[in-house]
Amino acid sequence: MTHPVYASLLSSMSPHTHSIVALQSNAPIDFATLFPSVELRIGASALALAVIVAIWSLGARLHDRDSENVSSAIWHLGVTLFRLVGVVLGGVFLFSVWSSSGDIATLSEQYGLGTDTLVQIALSAAFLVGAYVVTTVLGRLISEVASTRPEISDHQREIIFRLAQVSTYLVAVVVILGIWQADLGGILVGAGFLGIVVGMAARQTLGALIAGFVLMFSRPFEIGDWVEVGNHEGIVTDITVVNTRIQTFDGEYVMIPNDVVSSESLVNRSRKGRLRLEVEVGVDYETDLDHAASVAQDAVESLDETMSVPQPQVVAKRFDDSAVVLGVRPWIDRPSARRKWQAQTAVISAIREAFDEADISIPFPQRELSSRGQSGPVPLTDAPSQATPQNSGPSEGRND
Structure with missing residues (x-):
């Protein structure tokens, strides 16, 4: 179904338009006289394409520069319009050159154009x-706004x-489909199915995409x-709309689908810019715990690898077998695996x-064996004088 504006435009132009040949005859410049031969038309076309x-290319270089007197959005919009005007004028020139020979009119009559x-x-x-111009300007505007908003990442x-x-x-x-009188209803129904x-x-892919x-x-x-x-x-190396890539501390790259990332438990150790470590150490049961904790805290506070604020803490965690x-x-700042x-x-x-x-011992596990019928510890080895006959020498029945 055609939009009413386009239908009225086409219907108003139809009875008042002439053939392409008539339009060529009313052209202000007689390109047929300027380029009478095919060689001249080819040369003019090559020159126009080079221009x-x-x-x-000049517009691309101008896009990389910023004007001090003009805002960035207006500058890039002007450069984009400059490039488009050049392309449009070049296209009009090529059309005029080749239509002067009657080739375009012949093709139009042949194909019913x-x-x-x-x-x-x-x-x-x-x-x-127009869509190209709008997207270019939107891209520049989005980049300019994102540069002033640190919470917007490059990927966003x-x-x-x-x-x-x-x-x-x-x-x-x-x-455009409306201009060409396409059946938008049928297209939308087909697209829906x-x-x-x-x-x-x-x-699954769409789930990962949405995630x-x-x-x-x-x-x-x-x-x-x-x-x-x-x-x-590991360390996040890339985030796409389908998966997240992590480099583990073993040097392996892991690609995790985004739907898995959103459904699994997630721990971000770099979120606050600092990370708390915990090192466990055991002390003897006869050791003064307050003194041992003070010695450990003073030792940690003097290190360059840890933060002074917040201060390190030493807490008693549990009773172990031997300690x-x-x-x-x-705490450490700028957390990473290496740090x-x-x-x-x-x-x-x-x-x-x-x-x-400080003469504070770090005990290791010790065990003592005892027997109900014997007082004191049970010896694990016999004295040399009480060695069994099997270990004292050769047996009596052995023949040399």
């Missing part, structure tokens, strides 16, 4: 060009731009964060040296 390419069809082609091209900016780009081109396609079939066939958009905007983690997803732990276990809890292991190694070394200087 178009040069204008397009009337003035209405040419108007439809021109309107379709205009809407495509890219997703927003792609959604705006797809929406703009989708609107342009719908308008196709969407149902694709949705049932790619249910990817949720992760993009909820932002539970970012690229470079140290996360633990289920049984996987009372203390938990030493220092964690460096700090943990430094804490263990500092506590051991401090305990040695």
